[in-house]
Amino acid sequence: MDPLVLVSIRNLVKRFDITGGWLDQFRFSGGKISKERTVVRAVNGVSIDVAQGETVSVVGESGCGKSTLARTVMGLYPAEEGEVYYKNTRIDNLSEAQRQPFRARMQMVFQDPYASLNPRMTLGEILREPIRFHQPKLDKGAVAEKVALVMEQVGIDPDWHTRYPHELSGGQRQRISIARALTVEPEFIVADEPIAALDVSIQAQILNLMMDLQEQNNLTYLFISHDLSVVEHISKRVAVMYLGSMCELAQAEELFQRPRHPYTQALLSAIPKLGKAASHEKLTGDVPSPINLPPGCVFHTRCRHANDRCRLEIPQLLTVEGGTQVACHGVEEGRL
Amino acid sequence: MDKLLTINNLNVDFTLRSTTLRAVNNVSLSVNKSERLGIVGESGAGKSVLGFSIINLISKPGRIASGTVMLQGEEISSYTYEQMRQIRGNRISMIFQDPMMTLNPVLTIGEQMRETINAHASMSAADVDAICLEKLRKVYIPSPEKRLDQYPHEFSGGMRQRIIIAISLLTNPSLIIADEPTTALDVTIQAEIMDLLLELCETEHMGLILITHDLAVVSQVTQRIAVMYAGSIVEQGATEQLITNPQHPYTKGLLGALPQRASRDGRLNQIPGVMPGLAKIPEGCSFRNRCSLAADICLTQPVLEEKTSGSQVACHMVK
Amino acid sequence: MAFLRRIQRSDFIYYFFRDPVAYISFFILLALFVSAFAAPLIAPHNPYDPTTIDIMDSELPPVWSSEGSARFLLGTDDMGRDMLSTMLYGMRISIIIGLGAVFLQAAIGIVVGLLSGYIRRLDAILMRIADVQLSFSTYMIAIFIGATFQMMFGVANYEKIAAPLLIFIIGLAEWPQYARTVRASVLAERRKEYVEAARVIGLSRLRIMWRHILPNTLSPVLVISTVQVANAIMSEAALSFLGLGMPQNKPSLGSLITSGFEYIFSGTWWITIFPGILLVVLVLVINLLGDWIRDYLNPKLYKG
Numbered sequence: 009m010d011p012l013v014l015v016s017i018r019n020l021v022k023r024f025d026i027t028g029g030w031l032d033q034f035r036f037s038g039g040k041i042s043k044e045r046t047v048v049r050a051v052n053g054v055s056i057d058v059a060q061g062e063t064v065s066v067v068g069e070s071g072c073g074k075s076t077l078a079r080t081v082m083g084l085y086p087a088e089e090g091e092v093y094y095k096n097t098r099i100d101n102l103s104e105a106q107r108q109p110f111r112a113r114m115q116m117v118f119q120d121p122y123a124s125l126n127p128r129m130t131l132g133e134i135l136r137e138p139i140r141f142h143q144p145k146l147d148k149g150a151v152a153e154k155v156a157l158v159m160e161q162v163g164i165d166p167d168w169h170t171r172y173p174h175e176l177s178g179g180q181r182q183r184i185s186i187a188r189a190l191t192v193e194p195e196f197i198v199a200d201e202p203i204a205a206l207d208v209s210i211q212a213q214i215l216n217l218m219m220d221l222q223e224q225n226n227l228t229y230l231f232i233s234h235d236l237s238v239v240e241h242i243s244k245r246v247a248v249m250y251l252g253s254m255c256e257l258a259q260a261e262e263l264f265q266r267p268r269h270p271y272t273q274a275l276l277s278a279i280p281k282l283g284k285a286a287s288h289e290k291l292t293g294d295v296p297s298p299i300n301l302p303p304g305c306v307f308h309t310r311c312r313h314a315n316d317r318c319r320l321e322i323p324q325l326l327t328v329e330g331g332t333q334v335a336c337h338g339v340e341e342g343r344l
Numbered sequence: 345m346d347k348l349l350t351i352n353n354l355n356v357d358f359t360l361r362s363t364t365l366r367a368v369n370n371v372s373l374s375v376n377k378s379e380r381l382g383i384v385g386e387s388g389a390g391k392s393v394l395g396f397s398i399i400n401l402i403s404k405p406g407r408i409a410s411g412t413v414m415l416q417g418e419e420i421s422s423y424t425y426e427q428m429r430q431i432r433g434n435r436i437s438m439i440f441q442d443p444m445m446t447l448n449p450v451l452t453i454g455e456q457m458r459e460t461i462n463a464h465a466s467m468s469a470a471d472v473d474a475i476c477l478e479k480l481r482k483v484y485i486p487s488p489e490k491r492l493d494q495y496p497h498e499f500s501g502g503m504r505q506r507i508i509i510a511i512s513l514l515t516n517p518s519l520i521i522a523d524e525p526t527t528a529l530d531v532t533i534q535a536e537i538m539d540l541l542l543e544l545c546e547t548e549h550m551g552l553i554l555i556t557h558d559l560a561v562v563s564q565v566t567q568r569i570a571v572m573y574a575g576s577i578v579e580q581g582a583t584e585q586l587i588t589n590p591q592h593p594y595t596k597g598l599l600g601a602l603p604q605r606a607s608r609d610g611r612l613n614q615i616p617g618v619m620p621g622l623a624k625i626p627e628g629c630s631f632r633n634r635c636s637l638a639a640d641i642c643l644t645q646p647v648l649e650e651k652t653s654g655s656q657v658a659c660h661m662v663k
Numbered sequence: 664m665a666f667l668r669r670i671q672r673s674d675f676i677y678y679f680f681r682d683p684v685a686y687i688s689f690f691i692l693l694a695l696f697v698s699a700f701a702a703p704l705i706a707p708h709n710p711y712d713p714t715t716i717d718i719m720d721s722e723l724p725p726v727w728s729s730e731g732s733a734r735f736l737l738g739t740d741d742m743g744r745d746m747l748s749t750m751l752y753g754m755r756i757s758i759i760i761g762l763g764a765v766f767l768q769a770a771i772g773i774v775v776g777l778l779s780g781y782i783r784r785l786d787a788i789l790m791r792i793a794d795v796q797l798s799f800s801t802y803m804i805a806i807f808i809g810a811t812f813q814m815m816f817g818v819a820n821y822e823k824i825a826a827p828l829l830i831f832i833i834g835l836a837e838w839p840q841y842a843r844t845v846r847a848s849v850l851a852e853r854r855k856e857y858v859e860a861a862r863v864i865g866l867s868r869l870r871i872m873w874r875h876i877l878p879n880t881l882s883p884v885l886v887i888s889t890v891q892v893a894n895a896i897m898s899e900a901a902l903s904f905l906g907l908g909m910p911q912n913k914p915s916l917g918s919l920i921t922s923g924f925e926y927i928f929s930g931t932w933w934i935t936i937f938p939g940i941l942l943v944v945l946v947l948v949i950n951l952l953g954d955w956i957r958d959y960l961n962p963k964l965y966k967g
Contacts, residue, residue: 079859082863084859084862084863104865107865108865111863111864111865112865114863115863116859116860116863118856118859118860119856120856123855123856123857124855124856124857124859124860125857125860126857126861126875126878126879127857127879128878128879137861137864137866137874138864141864141865141866142864142865185860188860192864
């Protein structure tokens with residue numbers, strides 16, 4: 009493996025069984041009782057390598073599996089198939105105890121600044137907990153010093169450590185959420201839509217903060233977002249997901265200049281541009297349910313260029329010029 | 345030009361315990377016939393409260409403290425509840441952010457549409473159904489005859505928002521107030537809904553007040569934009585003018601913070617600090633604590649007046 | 664200090680003193696609690712001391728009727744005990760049993776609710792046990808256990824263990840209320856991102872349940888606790904009324920009502936009516952306070 013690769017995700021598959029109790033498994037149809045399970049296929053064979061120090065963004069609309077991918081990488085969900093490597097160590101099959109050292113190196117920032125901080129704990133308690141847990145030998149003064157340091161790093165007055173989350177604004181809470189991730193000095197941070205719930209002017213503050221912290225602390229980000237326009241400037245590479253599959257993975261500039269996959273093109277053109285009249289490529293129809301994935305290319309039901317091959321055969325990722333990986337029969341055949 | 349809606353010096357207060365907070369501060373606005381106006385601001389700027397106060401739907405502890413709202417020359421802000429009911433959903437329709445909250449989950453789409461018509465007019469069942477189908481076709485719902493008997497949960501988010509738009513069209517309103525109509529939707533769906541709203545306003549000659557936090561969305565749909573900050577309008581002008589040549593420091597900051605305007609090295613231009621809560625709005629110019637241009641004169645409250653650029657701006661530092 | 668400052672800044676005191684039902688109930692309850700627990704100090708007689716009781720004083724009416732005696736403000740019962748003193752002592756027993764039973768219910772219910780809400784494998788089995796428990800009525804269990812114990816130890820020994828036994832019975836019968844409430848809150852809380860954040864840090868399940876989830880499920884627990892205290896006091900009174908509660912020589916409010924019930928048709932109404940009124944007032948103010956706390960903690964209902 010490339011020694012520069014920090015985190016490697018290989019053919020990751022995550023399914024959720026939403027059948028419920030065993031009684032719910034029985035279906036009555038056509039005069040017969042049959043037993044079946046309802047399975048949501050959230051992530052279907054996604055592979056991404058994240059190099060040390062870079063930001064890889066995963067972009068897609070709601071239900072595309074991007075948050076599930078993030079949580080599976082973090083070990084919050086067990087993976088059904090595939091592997092996750094951290095610096096050549098396979099971590100997806102580790103026990104909780106074996107995983108412990110990796111917890112300090114991989115951290116996560118969450119979407120909802122109102123739900124991601126325990127409302128009954130003060131900021132100081134929230135930030136001390138991970139330090140005490142991962143460095144139990146540290147004395148009280150050293151812990152307090154460290155808390156003050158990370159609070160300063162994220163731009164929150166360390167004197168606020170006795171305050172409760174509800175006394176803070178959304179942007180300030182998100183800063184604390186980032187600070188909590190930083191307390192254990194991670195190398196890799198998964199950020200799950202960290203700015204989606206914030207106001208525009210605050211979004212810019214948080215994005216800038218994250219970029220500064222990346223520089224200072226040599227962090228690697230896996231950045232999850234539904235908004236392509238946000239990721240353009242912070243990411244080195246961008247992965248576009250649709251219905252649990254990866255459509256396209258490319259250098260950020262390349263993706264914004266020359267989107268290859270029809271879905272990426274539609275997504276890009278749907279971003280509202282300041283002052284310009286809308287001239288976007290219209291997508292028709294709705295996103296199919298991840299319970300009954302369409303056969304063949306998952307995007308064919310909404311794709312203008314779909315033909316019979318797209319409806320039957322699942323496209324594989326193909327590296328085209330510029331290093332872009334794209335999963336589309338049309339691109340492969342040269343008709344797009 | 346014909347004025348559709350005029351708001352004069354509107355103040356909306358919220359009384360909590362013994363303190364009174366001003367959520368909408370001396371707002372004057374007007375919408376011409378079949379004009380599209382955008383109201384832009386961050387959460388807490390008072391833009392939704394303003395939208396609700398137009399149709400007098402402010403619930404306790406909020407109330408309209410002073411000011412008037414005129415619809416086609418009638419002063420509707422002094423109407424009784426019963427008179428107002430004839431305006432709401434009839435001459436003015438409202439579209440909200442979350443389509444699932446607006447639709448009643450236990451009634452079919454058809455029942456909800458018929459109910460709206462019957463509340464404002466009496467006509468035969470066949471006529472009512474004909475109107476329902478016509479409006480559903482207008483919002484591009486495929487095979488509307490079948491869809492009438494379905495429940496809201498059988499539709500996707502985008503479809504639900506289309507149905508809500510169809511319901512708002514039922515009584516041929518002259519003004520639609522859309523409060524963050526696409527915030528809960530995905531980008532590709534958002535684009536569709538915005539196209540639809542724009543198209544309908546043009547074909548049906550309706551006025552539109554689009555309330556949103558998204559400057560880019562508003563710039564595509566509306567002809568005029570009003571920017572709200574901490575309860576007041578800080579800048580108002582023609583869309584093109586306001587987007588290309590913003591005057592107020594807050595508008596400039598808001599536009600600069602958009603990722604599309606990021607500088608080469610990737611850093612975004614940020615406005616320092618946060619918008620103050622209603623209880624902590626500074627005296628004088630409400631933006632002065634975050635403003636790089638702030639001077640002594642900003643301790644007095646600036647008035648919204650026309651500046652050389654052609655926009656109305658509430659700032660002492662803009663000539 | 665920080666805690667006091669928080670209380671001062673919160674709306675609690677403000678809304679409390681704006682609602683007359685809330686503060687009147689609170690002060691009545693406070694007065695009842697103080698007089699119950701200060702009974703040995705403030706009661707004019709000691710009903711537990713047989714040497715001070717004279718059978719000749721039995722069934723004296725309250726002081727304001729013509730045959731009343733100034734020594735006995737609310738009259739005496741059939742054994743010649745002062746009604747007021749006996750009621751105060753009785754209320755103390757009722758309150759102790761009520762609080763004790765609720766403490767036991769909460770202890771069992773919170774643990775079971777946390778486990779079944781957070782560790783999904785345990786959910787099915789624990790909740791079925793709770794269902795089975797709920798399908799027996801409190802009284803059925805109490806009658807069964809009470810009768811068994813009376814047979815096993817004899818009536819004399821039963822009197823010694825009556826109070827702890829009642830706490831045990833009522834506590835055991837009602838824990839599923841807590842378990843279900845806590846479980847429902849846990850199910851809502853465990854999906855929140857702060858729990859995921861705690862898991863990302865690597866904290867153990869026990870610590871996540873105890874330190875992160877439990878404190879956030881306590882508001883509904885507080886609300887049902889008030890209702891449960893009132894219910895437990897009522898259950899105890901009902902059991903005593905059936906003869907399965909506190910014995911006559913250490914009467915609770917319930918057993919006082921029973922003991923007077925035999926005489927009510929012979930005109931000796933006060934032995935039943937006074938403890939009855941006291942019981943109703945006690946349970947009513949607890950319920951009113953509970954309602955107020957529920958409304959306060961759920962501002963959507965309160966501020967309409």
